[in-house]
Amino acid sequence: KQEVTQIPAALSVPEGENLVLNCSFTDSAIYNLQWFRQDPGKGLTSLLLIQSSQREQTSGRLNASLDKSSGRSTLYIAASQPGDSATYLCAVMGANNLFFGTGTRLTVIP
Amino acid sequence: SQTIHQWPATLVQPVGSPLSLECTVEGTSNPNLYWYRQAAGRGLQLLFYSVGIGQISSEVPQNLSASRPQDRQFILSSKKLLLSDSGFYLCAWSGTGGGYEQYFGPGTRLTVT
Numbered sequence A: 001k002q003e004v005t006q007i008p009a010a011l012s013v014p015e016g017e018n019l020v021l022n023c024s025f026t027d028s029a030i031y032n033l034q035w036f037r038q039d040p041g042k043g044l045t046s047l048l049l050i051q052s053s054q055r056e057q058t059s060g061r062l063n064a065s066l067d068k069s070s071g072r073s074t075l076y077i078a079a080s081q082p083g084d085s086a087t088y089l090c091a092v093m094g095a096n097n098l099f100f101g102t103g104t105r106l107t108v109i110p
Numbered sequence B: 001s002q003t004i005h006q007w008p009a010t011l012v013q014p015v016g017s018p019l020s021l022e023c024t025v026e027g028t029s030n031p032n033l034y035w036y037r038q039a040a041g042r043g044l045q046l047l048f049y050s051v052g053i054g055q056i057s058s059e060v061p062q063n064l065s066a067s068r069p070q071d072r073q074f075i076l077s078s079k080k081l082l083l084s085d086s087g088f089y090l091c092a093w094s095g096t097g098g099g100y101e102q103y104f105g106p107g108t109r110l111t112v113t
Helices: none
Strands: A004-007 A010-014 A019-025 A032-038 A044-051 A056-059 A062-067 A072-077 A086-093 A098-100 A104-109 B003-007 B010-013 B019-026 B032-038 B044-052 B055-058 B064-070 B073-078 B087-094 B108-112
Touching (some): A019 A032, A019 A104, A032 A062, A032 A072, A044 A056, A044 A062, A044 A072, B003 B087, B019 B087, B032 B073, B044 B073, B055 B064
Parallel strands (some): A010 A104
Antiparallel strands (some): A004 A019, A086 A104, B003 B019, B019 B073, B032 B044, B064 B073, B087 B108
16 A cells, blocks of 8 residues: 655744645655645645656745656755645645655744 | 635534534536545645546545535535544635645634533
8 A cells, every 4th residue: 555754744944934744755656746835724725736647846945856757756945935734735646546654744933 | 717615614513413514616617526624733634536426436435424415515514523524625626637736625613512
């Protein structure tokens, strides 16, 4: 069964810093990988989707990479802002199921 | 554009009471639909998914059930709630076939007392 791990579980950085969130998965037979953002008590907002044939995707200050063979993905956030504070979830898509990590809780300190 | 609705937003129910959570999607047709649960301190877990009307697949054995009476309506139910059913329930939709992005609703916070 697919297992998804996210490290670190929590991260606190000063405003303006660049940062990297890590995600690893055990089964490389995936359709895609998604990064989500979740604010407290809210639903999930999709940030980036990387298809299994792709290596990276970019949206604004966010860049996600995928190395399917090693079972790893990273989410790079440039020039972090207090509004980036949230929990970031990585999920890999199997045949009909998204397998989620437990997330990284990010706090950006003004 | 597509939107996904869930209601109620919050719910407090006693143990043993029934449950009905509703999810509807607008702006798309024949979507795949999903119910997830996020328990305190744990990751999201897929409960049910549906690829069409009346077609429900269950991922986790439990006292919950799901139904899809209409193309864009997905309902999560229980006849008798347990304390362990407390959590944050999220509905999601995607295009059909594999590899499509999933879009999530705002969620329902369920507390079983």
